[in-house]
Amino acid sequence: xxxxxxxxxxxxxxxxxxxINDEDVLDGWLISGIPDGEIPYGxxxxxxxxxxxxxxxxxxxxxxxxxxxxNGAYNSGGLYCDRVVCEDKGRLTK
Numbered sequence: 001x002x003x004x005x006x007x008x009x010x011x012x013x014x015x016x017x018x019x020i021n022d023e024d025v026l027d028g029w030l031i032s033g034i035p036d037g038e039i040p041y042g043x044x045x046x047x048x049x050x051x052x053x054x055x056x057x058x059x060x061x062x063x064x065x066x067x068x069x070x071n072g073a074y075n076s077g078g079l080y081c082d083r084v085v086c087e088d089k090g091r092l093t094k
Contacts, residue, residue: 006054007046013066014039021077021085025069032065 017029018041030036039048052058073079078086 001054001056003054004046006059007049010034010049010053010059010062011039011043011046013062015042016079017066017069019079019081020069020073021080022073025072025076028072029065029069033062033069 014034017026017033020026020029034053038050053062080086
């Protein structure tokens with residue numbers, strides 16, 4: 001197990017998931033992904049990732065949840081970051 005690589009993946013998924021522009025879709029991440037407040041927003045510190053998140057089954061479940069959430073984001077409100085919204089079907093608006 002490469003703990004550094006898995007930790008970086010968890011941090012990346014957490015940051016991107018927080019950009020979901022549909023609260024109903026984001027709820028899926030908060031319930032089945034990383035709970036709210038477990039990792040500080042925007043953290044790049046691998047020390048913020050709990051060891052249990054890196055175990056094979058948990059890590060696999062987080063990646064699966066992330067993909068489901070991204071699919072949901074694509075089909076609903078898209079992503080929102082720095083006052084820019086990327087809506088479904090690739091349309092970009094400010």
